[in-house]
Amino acid sequence: MPHEFNEAASVHMNRDDSGVVRDLLHIEEPFVSRARTPQLAAREYLEKFGGLLGISADQLQNFGLHPEARPVEAKVEYRLLDEKTQFDTTTVIFSQTCFGLPVWEAAVAVHLQHDPLRVVSAQSTVQNVIADAEMMLGAARCYVFHAMEREWARLENNEPPTIRERADVRTPTCECARSGYCEAHLQRVSNHRWLR
Secondary structure, X not given: OOEEEEOOOOEEEEEOOOOOEEXXXXXXXXXXXXXXXXXXXXXXXXXXXXXXXXXXXXXXXXXXXOOOOOOOOXXXXXXXXXXXXXXXXXXXXXXXXXXOEEEEEEEEEEEEXXXXXXXXXXXXXXXXXXXXXXHHHHHHHHHHHHHHHHHXXXXXXXXXXXXXXXXXXXXXXXXXXXXXXXXXXXXXXXXOHHHO
């Protein structure tokens, strides 16, 4: 793993072969927290250094919750998976979740020492591709909602569709007919007065 030192953050970073930061090491200067518990200290740490791992502060809003057993309305976020203490060190592990469900083998572990609570390192196996996919999905939803809103307004005003809009409706309808799929829908749509 390629190693580098980030002077601005005073942290050593290890990157994987694709350039994603996987380890943060505070060798010279551990991050000292004022929090009362390791879990709160880990959150404080991730709010400050999470950007280096591809984690934004808004993804930590439900950090105290555990991953769900069924999907819920939630974006990519980090939820408490486990907290383990051995001697004077505590490791707090946050699972990366999407729709509240844990992403397979994707988490961030924050290692703290006690008295005072200070972070000495963090390891990440987060999947950045999920955040990218979520961003693309959001853009697609925005486009579809905007297009549907525009078309709904035209229908309410009883405006006929343009030639292009007729073609856009006919193309999926023709493809649907060729595949023999949804004949009832095809019959309903092709009888519409605007498509004649």
